[in-house]
Amino acid sequence: MTAEKKKVLKRLSSALYPLGAAAFIVVLWAITAAAVGEELLVPSVGATFRGLWQMLTEGATYAAIGGTIWRALAGWALALVAAAVFAALAILFKPVKKLFAPLMSVMRSVPTMSVIMLALLWVTSGQMPLIVTFMTLFPVQYSAMVAASEAVDPRLVEMAKIYRVPTAKRVLKMYLPCMAPQIVEGVRSTLSLTLKVTIAAEVLAQTRDSIGVGMMQAQSFLQTDRILGWTVIAIVLGALAELFVTFAAWAARRLYAVGERA
Numbered sequence: 001m002t003a004e005k006k007k008v009l010k011r012l013s014s015a016l017y018p019l020g021a022a023a024f025i026v027v028l029w030a031i032t033a034a035a036v037g038e039e040l041l042v043p044s045v046g047a048t049f050r051g052l053w054q055m056l057t058e059g060a061t062y063a064a065i066g067g068t069i070w071r072a073l074a075g076w077a078l079a080l081v082a083a084a085v086f087a088a089l090a091i092l093f094k095p096v097k098k099l100f101a102p103l104m105s106v107m108r109s110v111p112t113m114s115v116i117m118l119a120l121l122w123v124t125s126g127q128m129p130l131i132v133t134f135m136t137l138f139p140v141q142y143s144a145m146v147a148a149s150e151a152v153d154p155r156l157v158e159m160a161k162i163y164r165v166p167t168a169k170r171v172l173k174m175y176l177p178c179m180a181p182q183i184v185e186g187v188r189s190t191l192s193l194t195l196k197v198t199i200a201a202e203v204l205a206q207t208r209d210s211i212g213v214g215m216m217q218a219q220s221f222l223q224t225d226r227i228l229g230w231t232v233i234a235i236v237l238g239a240l241a242e243l244f245v246t247f248a249a250w251a252a253r254r255l256y257a258v259g260e261r262a
Contacts, residue, residue, distance in 0.1 A: 043225040051225030052232055060214075065233065067209035071126075072198040075133025076191065079141055082134075087145035091175065097146065107139040112197060116204050126208065129201035136197045137190055144186035148179035184249040191241040195234055 029045055036042040043051070055061045090097035115135045119128045152175055160170050202212025211230055218226035 040222060040224055043228060048225045048228045048232070051223070052229035055226060055229050055233075060209075061233075063209045064211050064214045065237070067207070068195070068198060068202065068211040069237065071129045071202070071207070071210070072133060072194045075130045075198065076137060076194045078130075079134045079137035079190075080187070083138055083141035083145055087142050087149070090142075090146055091149045100142075104139045104142055107135070108143070110135075112136055112200070116201055119201075120205060125205040128205040129198045129207055129210070129212075132201040133194055133198050137194060140190060140193070141186060144190075145179070145183060148182035148186070149175060151182065152178045180249075184245065188242050188245045191245060192238040195238050195241075199234060 026045055029042075033039075033042045033044045039047055086100060090100055112132065115132050116128070119131045119135075123131055156174055160174060165174075199210075199212045199215070201207075202210035203216050204212075206213055206216070211234060215227055215230045218224075218230065
C-alpha cells in the first residue's frame with residue numbers, strides 16, 4: 001500500500017470515529033426511549049426529529065438561533081480580545097502577571113450563578129447573557145494564553161532581551177508560533193462552553209429571540225421533543241463553531257508559512 005493510500009485511509013478512519021460515536025448515542029437513545037415507553041419523559045428518536053423539523057419551519061426558530069449566536073459570539077470575542085491584551089501585558093512584564101494572578105483566581109472561583117443573579121440586577125435581559133459570557137470566559141482564556149507562553153524557550157526570551165529585539169517582533173516571531181497550538185485548542189474548547197453559558201443565562205433572563213427562551217417555553221408546555229430539538233440545534237452549532245476554528249487555524253498556518261517563505 002502506497003503512502004498516499006495510507007494517508008487517505010487514515011483520514012477516512014478519523015472521519016468515521018465521530019459518526020460511530022453519533023450512531024452509538026442514537027442507538028442508546030432509542031433503547032432508552034423504548035424501555036421507558038413514555039414520550040413525555042423520553043421521546044423517541046423519530047418523535048424528536050419530527051419536532052425538530054417542525055421547529056425548522058418556523059421563523060421564530062431562526063430568530064432565536066440568530067440571537068443566541070450573536071450574543072455568544074459577542075461575549076466570546078470581547079473575552080478573547082481582553083484576554084489577549086491582558087495576557088500580552090502579563091507575558092511581557094512579570095510584575096503585571098503577579099498583579100493579575102489573584103484577580104484571575106477570584107474570577108475563576110466566582111460561581112456562574114452568582115454572576116447571572118447580579119447581572120439581572122444591573123443590566124437588561126438582552127445584555128445579561130453577553131456580560132455573563134464575558135465574565136465566565138475571560139479568566140479561562142487569559143489563563144490559557146499565559147500558560148501557553150510557558151512553551152516558549154526561556155533561553156530565546158533571554159536572548160531577545162540581550163539583543164534588544166523589538167517587542168512587536170518578539171510577539172510575532174517568537175511567542176505566537178510557540179503559543180499558537182495551545183491557544184487554538186483553548187479557543188476551540190471555550191466555544192462550546194460559550195454556548196452553554198449563554199443559553200443558561202438566556203433561560204434565567206428570559207431573553208427575547210433566544211434558544212434559552214425556546215427551551216423554557218417548551219418546558220412550560222411539557223414539549224420534551226422540542227427541548228431535545230433545541231439541544232440538537234445547540235450541539236450542531238457547537239460542532240460547526242469548532243470546525244470553523246479548526247479551519248481558520250489551518251488557513252492561518254498556511255498564510256504564515258507563505259509569509260515566512262516570502
